[in-house]
Amino acid sequence: MLTFIVRRLLIMVPMAIGISFVIYLALDLSPGDAVTRMLNPERTPDPARLEEMRRALGLDAPMPVRYWIWLTGVVRGDFGNTLTGGVPISRLLLDRLPATLELSVVALFLSSIVGVILGTISALRRGTATDSILTVGGMIGVSIPEFFFGLVAIVVFALHLQWLPVGGRLLPTYDSYWDHLPNIIMPALVLSIMMTAGVMRYARTAMLDALSREFIKTARAKGLPEWRVNLLHGFRSALTPVIVLIGFRLPILIGGSVIVEEVFQWPGLGSLFVQSVRNKDLPVVMTIALLTVILVLVVSLIIDILTALIDPRVRLGT
Amino acid sequence: MKMLKTAAVALLLQGSMGGLAQAEALNGNPLSNVLVRQAIAHAIDRQLIVDAIFGGYAVTASGLLPNGPFKSPDLDDYSYDPERARELLAEAGWDSSRTLEVVYYYDDQITADLMAVLQAQLADVGINITYRLLVGDVAASLNSIPDDPAGMSVVTWDLAYGARAAMVMQEYFNDYGTGKASADGFPGSAELDALIAASNTETDPEAAKLILMQIDDYIDANMITLPLYYQQMYTVESNRLDRNGEPNGNEQFNYDWNVHNWTVSPDADGNQVLYTNGAPVDYFEQPWVNLGLWAGNKFLWAHMLGATPFLDGVTGGDLAETYEMSEDSLTLTMTLRDGIMWHDGTPITADDVTQSLVFALKTPNLHGVVASAFNNIAGAAEYLAGTADGVSGISSEGNTITIRFAAPNANTLIAFTQWGPLPMTYFEGVDPALIQQAPFWQNPIGSGPFMVEEANFGDFVSFVPFADYWEGAPQIDQVVAWASADGDVNMVRNAIANRIDFAITKVVSDIEAIEALDFMRLVPMDVPYTRMMWINQYDK
Numbered sequence: 001m002l003t004f005i006v007r008r009l010l011i012m013v014p015m016a017i018g019i020s021f022v023i024y025l026a027l028d029l030s031p032g033d034a035v036t037r038m039l040n041p042e043r044t045p046d047p048a049r050l051e052e053m054r055r056a057l058g059l060d061a062p063m064p065v066r067y068w069i070w071l072t073g074v075v076r077g078d079f080g081n082t083l084t085g086g087v088p089i090s091r092l093l094l095d096r097l098p099a100t101l102e103l104s105v106v107a108l109f110l111s112s113i114v115g116v117i118l119g120t121i122s123a124l125r126r127g128t129a130t131d132s133i134l135t136v137g138g139m140i141g142v143s144i145p146e147f148f149f150g151l152v153a154i155v156v157f158a159l160h161l162q163w164l165p166v167g168g169r170l171l172p173t174y175d176s177y178w179d180h181l182p183n184i185i186m187p188a189l190v191l192s193i194m195m196t197a198g199v200m201r202y203a204r205t206a207m208l209d210a211l212s213r214e215f216i217k218t219a220r221a222k223g224l225p226e227w228r229v230n231l232l233h234g235f236r237s238a239l240t241p242v243i244v245l246i247g248f249r250l251p252i253l254i255g256g257s258v259i260v261e262e263v264f265q266w267p268g269l270g271s272l273f274v275q276s277v278r279n280k281d282l283p284v285v286m287t288i289a290l291l292t293v294i295l296v297l298v299v300s301l302i303i304d305i306l307t308a309l310i311d312p313r314v315r316l317g318t
Numbered sequence: 319m320k321m322l323k324t325a326a327v328a329l330l331l332q333g334s335m336g337g338l339a340q341a342e343a344l345n346g347n348p349l350s351n352v353l354v355r356q357a358i359a360h361a362i363d364r365q366l367i368v369d370a371i372f373g374g375y376a377v378t379a380s381g382l383l384p385n386g387p388f389k390s391p392d393l394d395d396y397s398y399d400p401e402r403a404r405e406l407l408a409e410a411g412w413d414s415s416r417t418l419e420v421v422y423y424y425d426d427q428i429t430a431d432l433m434a435v436l437q438a439q440l441a442d443v444g445i446n447i448t449y450r451l452l453v454g455d456v457a458a459s460l461n462s463i464p465d466d467p468a469g470m471s472v473v474t475w476d477l478a479y480g481a482r483a484a485m486v487m488q489e490y491f492n493d494y495g496t497g498k499a500s501a502d503g504f505p506g507s508a509e510l511d512a513l514i515a516a517s518n519t520e521t522d523p524e525a526a527k528l529i530l531m532q533i534d535d536y537i538d539a540n541m542i543t544l545p546l547y548y549q550q551m552y553t554v555e556s557n558r559l560d561r562n563g564e565p566n567g568n569e570q571f572n573y574d575w576n577v578h579n580w581t582v583s584p585d586a587d588g589n590q591v592l593y594t595n596g597a598p599v600d601y602f603e604q605p606w607v608n609l610g611l612w613a614g615n616k617f618l619w620a621h622m623l624g625a626t627p628f629l630d631g632v633t634g635g636d637l638a639e640t641y642e643m644s645e646d647s648l649t650l651t652m653t654l655r656d657g658i659m660w661h662d663g664t665p666i667t668a669d670d671v672t673q674s675l676v677f678a679l680k681t682p683n684l685h686g687v688v689a690s691a692f693n694n695i696a697g698a699a700e701y702l703a704g705t706a707d708g709v710s711g712i713s714s715e716g717n718t719i720t721i722r723f724a725a726p727n728a729n730t731l732i733a734f735t736q737w738g739p740l741p742m743t744y745f746e747g748v749d750p751a752l753i754q755q756a757p758f759w760q761n762p763i764g765s766g767p768f769m770v771e772e773a774n775f776g777d778f779v780s781f782v783p784f785a786d787y788w789e790g791a792p793q794i795d796q797v798v799a800w801a802s803a804d805g806d807v808n809m810v811r812n813a814i815a816n817r818i819d820f821a822i823t824k825v826v827s828d829i830e831a832i833e834a835l836d837f838m839r840l841v842p843m844d845v846p847y848t849r850m851m852w853i854n855q856y857d858k
Contacts, residue, residue, distance in 0.1 A: 032455030038683060038754075039457050046689065047499070048702075049682040049751070056751040085601035086755025092600065095775065159814050166815035167808060170777045172798050265808050267599075267776025267801070275599065 001308070005301065012297045019293050020286060021067060027282055028063045034083035035059060037279045057083055070286060080283040082276075089287050092272065099169055100268035104257070106188040111195035112246050118196070119203025120238070124230060126208065134200065141197025149190045150263035157186060167265035187264040191257050195249065202245050206238035213237065240311050247303040251295050345857035348412060349476055349503075355541035355853055357406035358477075359396035361443040362436065366398075368547050371431050373826050375552075377844075379545035381534040382482070382490045384846045387630070390531035393538045403443040412444065418476040420449040420851075423456045428826060429479070447477070460501035464856065467497050467505050471856035478503070478854070481549070484846040485571055485609070485629060485687050485736065486729045488517050491533045492686075494542070503854035504542045518690070521647040521726045523630075544851040553841040554813065554821040554832050558583040559592065567627025568845045569822045572610040572736050574624045574633050577617065578767045578783075578792040582819055589795045594820045595806045597779040597799035601759045607683045609736045613799035617781050618661075618764030620788070622652055622671070625735035628845070632731045637666060637738060637765065637788070638719075647726035652734070654717040659786040660741045661769035668714035674739035675721070676701070676709050680750035691733035696722040738765060767792045776801050813838055 035053050054060045058069065073080050079089035122134040158166040165171070165183050174180050210216065211234045219229045258270040269288060276284035308315070343351035364378040377385065380395035407414075420436065422429050433449040440447050452459045460480065464472045478501055484490050492498070495514050496506025513533045520526040537543055553566055560583075564576040582590040596613040605615045623641060624633040635641055638652035658666045678684055679698055692698060696711030711722035723730065744758045761770055767789070768781035781797040800812060805823070810831040812818045818838075823829060824847070832838050 030454055032458065035682075036455045036457055046682075049680070049684075052680070052751045053682040056749050057755075081755065082600065084754070085759060086752065086757070087600050087760065099776075154811065159811070166811055166817065168777055168800065170774050172772065172778060172780045172796070262807075265777075265800070271776075272600075 001305070005305070008301050008304075012294070012301075015297060016290065016293050017071070020071070020290050023289050024067045024070070024282065024286055025063070027277075027280065027285060028066075030280070032280060033059050034280045034282070038084060059083075066282075070283060074287070074290065079287045082284050083281045084279050089284055092284065093269070093287065093291075096267060096269045096272050099266060100261075100270065102184060103188055103191060103260070103266060103268060106184060107191035107195055107257075108246070108249060110188070110192040111199050114192070115196040115199025116203045116239075116242060119200040119205075119242075120207050120230075120235060122200065122204040123207035123211065123238075135204075138197045138201045138204075141193050142201065146190055146194055146257070146259045147263050149193055150187070150260060153186045153190055154263070167263075169266055187260050187266050190263075191260045199242065199245060203238065203242050206241045207234060210234045210237040236310065240307055243306055243310070244303050247299050247306075248296075250299045251292050343410070344855070347471070347855060347858040348410065348416065349418075349853050350855045350857070351410045352540055353406045353410035354412060355544070355855075356396065357403040357410065357412070357443065358440065358445065358851075358853075359541050359544050360399045360403040360406065361445065362439050362544070362546070363398040364546055366439075367432060367435060371428060371435065371826075372547070372549075373830060375826050375829050376547040376549050376849075379547050379848055379850070381538050382543065382545050382848050382850065383487055383530060383534045384548050384844060384848065386844065388487055388527055388530055388534075390535050390538075392531075392535050396541070396544075400439075400443050407444060414444040414446070417446040417448055419474055420447050420477045420479065421452050421459070421475040422449065422479040423452045423460070424479075425451060432479070460852075461499050463497065463499050469857070471503075471854055471858050473854065476854050478852040479546075479849070480852060481847060481849045483570065485685070486732055487530045487846065488514075488728060489687060490846070490848070491517065491530070491537075492690075494533075494537070501852050502543055503852045503856065505856060510536055518728055519726050520728055521730075526728050541853070542855070543853060546849045546851060548844070549824050549847045549849055550842045551822055551824050551845045551847065552829050552832075553843065554809070554818060554823055554828075555839050555841065556593075556813070556816070556819040557837050557839065559819045565627045566841050566843060568610075568629060568843065569616075570609070570611050570845065571629055572616075572619075572621055572625060573627045573629060575616075575627075576789070577794075578787060578789050581793050590793065591796045591798060592794050592819045593798050593800070593812070593817045595800045595802040595809055595812065595818065596821075597801045598773070598775060599801050599803070600775050601754075602762050602773075604681075604683075604740075604754050604759060606678055606681060606688060606737060607685060607754075609685055609688075611804070613779065613781075613797070614762070617768040617797055617799075618762060618766045618770070619738050620658075620765040620767075621736060621738040622734040623731060625732065629732060629735070632735055636735070637671075638734075641731075641734075643731060647730070648723050650721045650723070650730060650734075652719050652721075654719070655788055656717070657786075658765070658788050659784075660765055661763045661784055662741070663786070664741070664743075666739065666741075666765055668717055668719050670739045670742050671719050672712050672714050673742040675712050677740070677742065677745065677750050677753070678737070679709065681753045682751055683754070685736065687729050688733045688737050691727050691730045694723050694725060694727045694730070696724045699724075741765075768797055771796070 034057065035050055058066065070080065081088050082092065118134055122131045125131045154166060157164045164186050169183050170180055216229060216234055219233045258274050260266065261268045261271040273285065273288045348354050368374065368376045368378050381390060381393045383389060420433065422433060437447050437449065459473065460478055464470060480501055482490055491514050493500030494502055494504055494506070494510055496511050510533065513529060513536065517526060517529040517533060520529055551569065553569060560581045562579050562581060564579050567573040567575060582592045584590055594613055598612065598614055602614040603612055605619045608615065610616055621636045622638045624636045626633055637654060637658055639655040641650065641652045643650050654666065654668060654671070660666055675692065679692055679702060684692070695709055697706060697709045698711065700706035701709045713720050741763050744763065745756060748756045761773060767784055767787045769784045771780040771782040773779045778801060779799050781799070783792040783794070785791045800808070800817065802808060805825055806821065809818060809821050809823060810828050813832060813835060829840060832840055
C-alpha cells in the first residue's frame with residue numbers, strides 16, 4: 001500500500017501542473033484581460049495609460065512567461081496579489097476560507113449523516129409509504145434549485161417570522177465568533193437539502209443492491225438477526241459507493257457553493273471565484289483552481305485507500 | 319458682455335446645421351443612409367417600451383441630452399409612425415432580406431425583453447434583426463472605429479444598445495469626435511468636430527449650453543445615434559432617516575449633500591446608525607474613478623470645491639476655503655482652509671494637493687472629465703511624454719495652490735468639485751499605474767466626514783464620525799455599509815429587514831418593491847442617464 005500511495009503522490013505533481021496549465025491557457029484565450037475588465041464600457045479611457053497599467057501588472061508578457069511566473073511563485077508559497085486590487089491572495093484566502101469551510105463542513109456533515117440514514121431506511125422499507133415519501137422528498141430535493149429553497153427560507157424565516165438574519169455572515173454588533181451562528185443556519189441547511197437528497201438516493205440504491213447479493217441470503221440462511229444482516233453485512237457493503245460520492249463532494253470545502261453564497265450574501269470562496277473569473281483576475285482563479293485540483297487528487301487517493309479498507313476484495317495497485 | 323458673447327456663438331453656429339440629412343447611403347452600409355436610420359427611429363414605439371418594460375419608471379427620449387435646461391427646442395422627436403418608417407425605407411431602397419445584428423451588454427431580463435420588443439417593432443416595418451449579448455472584452459467589442467476613419471467597420475454589429483451616464487453634458491458628445499475610439503459607430507464630420515471642440519473650451523455656461531444644443535440638434539437631425547429613453551435614478555430612504563433639509567442630488571457624483579447634518583432615529587442603545595450599501599468586496603476603490611458612486615467614496619473623501627446637487631454649478635470651496643479662476647480661464651488659484659486634517663490626524667497640506675495632481679496625471683482610470691481638465695494643465699503633456707520631470711503649471715506657496723492651464727476648459731471647476739487629494743505620504747514608491755493595487759486601499763485614510771472604523775470585506779464596512787472634519791463632526795454615530803456591487807441585488811431584501819436607510823437604484827423591480835414598503839420612501843431624480851442605440855455607419 002505504501003508503494004501505491006507514494007506512486008500516486010508522485011503522479012499528482014505533473015497532473016496538477018498539467019491541469020493548471022490547461023486552465024490558465026483556457027482563461028488566457030478568452031477575450032480581454034484584467035485591465036479591460038476594470039473599465040466601464042461606457043467610457044473611453046486613454047489607451048496609453050491602459051498599456052502602462054498592463055506593463056506594470058506584467059500582463060504584457062507572453063502567456064507561457066506569465067504562467068511560469070505564477071507557477072514558480074506558488075511553488076515558493078507566494079500566491080501573488082490580485083490584479084484588480086493588489087490584495088495578497090493568501091490573505092484573501094485566509095479571509096474567505098473560514099466562511100466557506102463553516103458553511104460546507106456543516107452541510108457536508110449534515111447531508112452525509114442524514115442522507116445515509118434516510119437512504120438506508122428507504123431501502124429497508126422498500127415499497128412502503130415511508131419509502132415513497134422519502135423517494136419523492138429526494139426527487140424534490142435534487143430537482144428544485146438551491147436558490148429557490150434559499151429565497152423561500154429567507155422570506156419565511158427572515159422576513160416574515162424574523163427568526164433568523166436575512167443574510168450576511170458578520171454584523172458590527174457581533175463580539176464573539178459564536179454570535180454569528182444564527183447567520184449560518186439558513187445557508188447551511190439550504191446547502192444541505194440538495195446534498196442530502198443526492199446522498200439519500202445514492203445510499204438507497206446502494207443498499208438495495210447490497211441486499212440483493214448472495215452473501216446477504218447466506219447470512220439470513222445462517223439465522224443471523226435481521227438488524228445484523230442489514231447493518232453489518234448490507235450496510236457495510238453499501239457504504240463503499242456512498243463514500244465515493246461523499247468524497248468527491250469534498251472539493252466544495254474549497255470551491256464553496258456559489259449560488260448559496262450569492263443568495264445569502266455569504267462572503268466565501270465560491271463568490272470570490274466567480275467574481276475573479278468575471279474580472280479575469282487570473283492569479284486568484286488559478287490559486288483556487290489549483291487548490292481544488294489538489295484536493296480532488298488527494299480525495300481520490302483517500303477514497304481508493306478507504307475503499308480497500310472497507311471492501312477486502314479491492315486490492316490497491318492492481 | 320455675456321449676452322453678446324452668447325449671441326455671437328449662436329450666430330456662428332447657425333451655419334453648422336447646413337449639411338444635414340443626406341438622403342443617399344455614404345458607403346456600402348445601408349445604415350450610412352440617414353433615411354434608414356430615421357426609419358428605425360420612427361419604427362420604435364418608445365412610449366410602449368417605457369410603459370410595458372420599465373413600468374413607467376423611465377422617460378421617452380428625444381435628443382441625447384436629458385430633459386431640462388439643455389433641451390433644444392428644435393429636436394425632432396421621431397414619434398412612433400410605422401407607416402412613415404416604411405415610406406422612408408422604400409425611399410432609401412431598403413433590402414428587406416437583410417438582417418441587422420444588434421448587440422447589448424446588460425445581462426438582465428429587462429434588456430432581453432427590450433430586445434424582443436425591438437425585434438418585433440422593427441420586423442413590423444420590414445427590418446429583421448438578430449440580437450446577442452456581448453461578453454468578454456465588451457469595450458473592444460463595442461469600439462467600432464477603424465484606424466482609418468473612412469475605412470471598413472472593424473465590428474460586425476449594426477446596432478448596439480448602451481447608455482451614457484454623464485457628469486457634464488460634454489461627456490455625451492466627446493466620443494463623436496473623428497477617430498475617437500468609441501461605440502457610436504459614427505465616422506465623424508468636420509462640423510461636429512468643431513462643435514465638440516467649442517463645447518469643451520467655452521467657459522461661459524450660457525454660450526456652452528447653446529453649443530451643446532446645436533450638437534444634439536445635429537445628431538438628432540442626422541439620427542447618428544437613436545436615443546431611446548432617459549432613465550431616472552431613485553434615492554431609497556427609510557423613514558428613520560432625516561436629511562434635515564439637506565438636498566437630494568445626483569448621488570452617483572459628489573455634491574454638497576452635507577451628510578454631517580443628517581440624523582437617524584436612535585436604536586435601542588440610543589445610537590444613530592445609518593445602514594447603506596456599496597461597501598467594497600475586497601478593497602476600497604480609489605476615488606478618482608467612479609467619483610461619488612461607492613460608500614467609500616461618498617463618506618470618506620472631501621474635495622477641493624463644492625458642487626450643486628446636479629453638478630450645474632460650484633457652490634464654493636470645500637477643502638479650499640477660497641478659489642479664483644482668472645478672467646481668461648487659464649489660471650486657477652485655490653487656498654486651503656487652515657487646520658484641515660486627514661483621518662490619521664496629520665494636516666492636509668498644499669504639497670498633498672500638488673503631489674496628488676501630478677500623481678493623478680499618470681493614473682490609468684482617472685474619470686474622463688477630471689482627466690480632460692488635468693491633461694489641460696500647462697506642462698502636463700511634457701510630463702506625460704517623459705520630457706519633463708514635473709508639471710510646470712502646478713505650483714504652491716504656503717496654503718495656496720496655483721494651477722495654470724494650456725487652454726480654457728469648460729469643466730475645470732466642476733472637475734475640482736469631484737476631485738480631492740490623497741495623503742501622499744502613503745504613496746511613496748507607488749507606481750501611479752498601480753494606484754489601485756496599493757496597500758493603502760485596504761484601510762484608506764480619508765479627508766471626509768466619516769472615517770473607516772472596521773472593514774470586513776465582503777460583509778460590511780463600518781464608518782464613524784471624523785471629529786476634526788472641517789464642517790464639524792457628523793451627528794450620525796455610525797454608518798454601516800453592506801458589501802455590494804453596482805445594482806445591489808440584495809438591496810430590497812435588506813430594506814425589508816430594516817437594514818437600508820439610504821441607497822440608490824435604477825432597477826425597475828427594486829423601485830416597485832420599495833414603493834410597496836410603507837416605512838421606505840423613494841425620491842426620483844432626473845439624472846443625465848440616457849439609454850440609446852448606437853448605429854454603425856462604417857462601410858461594410
